[in-house]
Amino acid sequence: MKPAQPPQWMRQRERSHPGALRFMVWISLTLGRPIGRLVLRFVALYFVLFSPQARRAGRDYLRRALGRAPTWSDGYRHVFSFASTVHDRVYLLNDRFDLFDITFVGDQALHDALKRHPGALLLGAHLGSFEVLRAMAHVRARVPLAMMMYEENARKINAILHAINPGAQQDVVGLGHPDSMLKARDKLDAGYLVGLLADRSLANDSTAECMFLGAPARFALGPWRMAAMLRRPVFFMAGLYLGGNRYELRFEQLADFSTVERSGRDAAIAQAMQAYADRLSELCRRAPYNWFNFFDFWHRT
Template sequence: MSGPSAHQARPPTQATQAAQAAQAAQAEGSREPSNPNWADEPERSNAMALRVMGWIAVVCGRRLARVVLAGIALYFVVFAARQRRASRRYLARALGREAGWRDGYRHVFAFAATVLDRVYFLRERTAWLDLRVRGAEHVDACLASGRGAFLMGSHIGSFEALRVTGRDRPELDITMLMYPDNARKINAALQALAPGASPRIIALGRPEAMLAVRERLEAGGLVGVLADRTLPGAESQRGGVVWLPFLGRPAPFSDGPFRLAELLRQRVVFMVGLYAGGRTYDVRFEPLADFSERLRDPAARAARLQAAMQAYVAQLESLCREHPDNWFNFHDFWHEDAA
């Protein structure tokens, strides 16, 4: 991987961060303060608007719903200043050039489109769907061992599209390990629209979460986690956050999912459900790391963990450059405003 050294990178010093923040403020003008903790960001969804949009999606169909969605996306591009700023910063790095309004609009619309499509995925109304799956054999190989599989993804595309791959293959039913508290309105609206759907979710931050993960894997099931965000308070825990080069600048990543895979001696498969536009989703599975062998040497374990994290970040960076409008982290990911 190009960029800073492969060992655990240090975050920028306070002086450097302050200088960068001052330069950014001079370039962008006065603005509201940003919070790098994505889980503390207020949910910008409106319960009534979600219900109306859900009604349009179910009654009027996907084509008309996407027309309405275009206006909603434009509203957020115009009025969500903090999210717009984070989006344009990310897009500039992924695109290798300054991001304009059109780039930002495509980014927001892609996110809104995947949320809309979750309605149809949950209601199993997918006749319109062009689903392309690659690499399922890697998951099959893990399942054949009888020890389940640990799937690691990111906030790219749609994890609900990943579930669709298991509709005809019950063994590919994925239980997601996730932090649901910052999207309660959207989740509640989706539950109301598809009350019969019961996606398997293990909530992060609960005392019983790790036990539930172990039980699911020991039963030969699949557990997925989106590993591109750090949980609130993780930076105060020893070894919780590792700064690695990402799109040309050190960024924080949690080592928790990797340590969990190592603790449970799991092979790890990278998963992604890319939204390719229109009615097309591109589901991919690729081998990422193998923790099935227990290493007694602490240095060897640390090196293997570091290599796995670097491989993950490299895969994430490649996808962000390939499909820049698919990465849905609309917050201060690089902690540039924190200073």
């Protein structure tokens, strides 16, 4: 049997370079965020001009999110928003939360859930900034945080972390191993928030179809099956970038599998997945330049 082909997002060439990243970190920490953002405008322009495949995919997404044909400036703003969230990691990973105006929405419901049961699953997307979640995990609530991700992604993230701040530590649980769910369970039992970005999948992942931005799209089933087996509450998470130094960190409960019997799991999973896709659609329309999947999401091959 012919092995399954990796999805498009895994086949796209990585365009970042550690040397360039370290140079950008030096500019940002030495000359300050305003100068760093000035340089960032030229970086964003470069990617808009010389990444035609990503540009086409971005236009398809923006057409759905904006409800109109996107302009060239829409495409540039989309890329610049992505570059801004990557750039702000320099400060967030160095605990410079004082530089940002962060609004919290729905975090009280998450705190209440943690009081009833240790640990919760946070299912997000490539929407806005995940690093801004550190503002709650390390400053506001002092809740330990672990991230589940594929090992190749973990390797790239660790390289970025080392370039930005050699002392920064990312608690990562690798996906795709027989003991991945057991390690996630141990983190949850210890009171951790365990985060996972649920809008991408691997070639061999089982998927289910949901309506997303007005059209059918396929999302990975694995995160939801894990949540059901671990019998945990699931919250949607998003760190929306609102421009300048403003972020909105949002939490909304999608499901509580601690109360779902085994016979009702499939129906509960389907309902939770569509709720996830609905919430993602809503936020993509509200903050359209925040979704950073620059590949053909609806017709992925």
